[in-house]
Amino acid sequence: MAGTDQTRRPVTGGPVIILADPQLGENIGSSARAMANFGLGELRLIRPRDGWPNDYAYKSASGADWVIEDAVVFDRDETAIEDLHYVYASTARPRDLVKPVITPDQAGQDMRARIADGQKVGVLFGRERAGLSNDQVSLADMIVTAPVNPAFASLNLGQAVLLISYEWFKCGEFTLGDGRRELGPHAEPGLKMPGTRPATKEELIGFLEHLEGELDMSGFLKPVEKRPAMVRNIRNMFQRTLPTEQDVRTLRGIVSSLTRTHLRKKPNP
């Protein structure tokens, strides 16, 4: 639609948008278009079903070419988020996970506050029909769910990305069509972390994999058919601590200390 000022550069600095297992190129493209409208430029794709690059994505991006061209593809969920400090999971329905739930407008303000604090944040969206798996949700710190008509809850992927991007953009400074500038509501300050910084997901996942390895050796994660649910619960619990990098080092120290005798008993000295 009309209204693009070609002389101005895209806004940058917002959240990363991460699409897990997207199926249709059209939906990737419409997500990119939604992002560009609200100044977002960093798109990540986890296992896009039809490969990448994808002509349909390019076409339905309607000119948001830089978003499509800069998109990065990942094989593993964990790798796609490892450099982020805080991750939101977009879901349409309640989950059997203990996790805080906020609305897109609350998420917009929360993201502004975290980004202003130097954090790198991202929003994870699931596959078109099924949404995110519980394993994927458990990687996130917070769930974001748009209020919808309970009789017809059917946002598609591009629409869900649009609402999140819109709410992020809306709560910063913006210019109205008539040139008036407005300032969105300022976000509340988040968790105070004096003298340290939030752990990256890579650091947290590194600890979790260390812990899970030890629990495999100690026999805690048995029987094997229950292992996935147990791991999910443990990951979800430690996500909720919002650990600092110092916390992660402490947790690693605790696990090493508790298992020291255990390790000495391993076959190879």
Place this chain on the structure above:
Amino acid sequence: MAGTDQTRRPVTGGPVIILADPQLGENIGSSARAMANFGLGELRLIRPRDGWPNDYAYKSASGADWVIEDAVVFDRDETAIEDLHYVYASTARPRDLVKPVITPDQAGQDMRARIADGQKVGVLFGRERAGLSNDQVSLADMIVTAPVNPAFASLNLGQAVLLISYEWFKCGEFTLGDGRRELGPHAEPGLKMPGTRPATKEELIGFLEHLEGELDMSGFLKPVEKRPAMVRNIRNMFQRTLPTEQDVRTLRGIVSSLTRTHLRKKPNP
């Protein structure tokens, strides 16, 4: 996507959505889908280019059949709005018209107030590429423009309808089809705890003392003059998880499992 409760009827009573000169059936359908997600059901079409009914519209409505089936077609702009008390014109760019401009969230609240006052309101959207003509805008009382990235202002018709519908729905109480009144379902922020309850402080402290006892034995909490600060940090970290009683049992199981070999090595068997 999952999340539709088939037993509940569509919400009614919101603004009328009026599409002037829509070109593609797909855009009419995605507008209907957006409306249904946010409880709107009254769609009007002024001179749809490809006639009406339209198979593409039906398909891209993704189940919002009642919106498509109840849509009413008009030949004249004036006739399409004649029963309304207040009309908003959705535009993407500034107009040479003296007319108040508001954002979608302000429009949502304004519409709520007018509807509560007994007024019938509508939002007028223009043709895909060109938007509303100045003549069409002049029929409206107020302009509504979504804040977008000035470097890429390219909301399509369905996306523009989505944002207006979302903001209307988000800000208030609505009536279900069966007459029950509900408060707009802003997902309450807060932790969801399906099938469990928050741990009592007694349970949490019991776990912490168990952990600290093990860490004393393993030598982690040394030197002794640093012990108070180390314990404080560990306690603070686990407090932040807001653990459930199930979480506390899991944490106890983890510590027991990690220290099992350790305990077997103690002097007294």
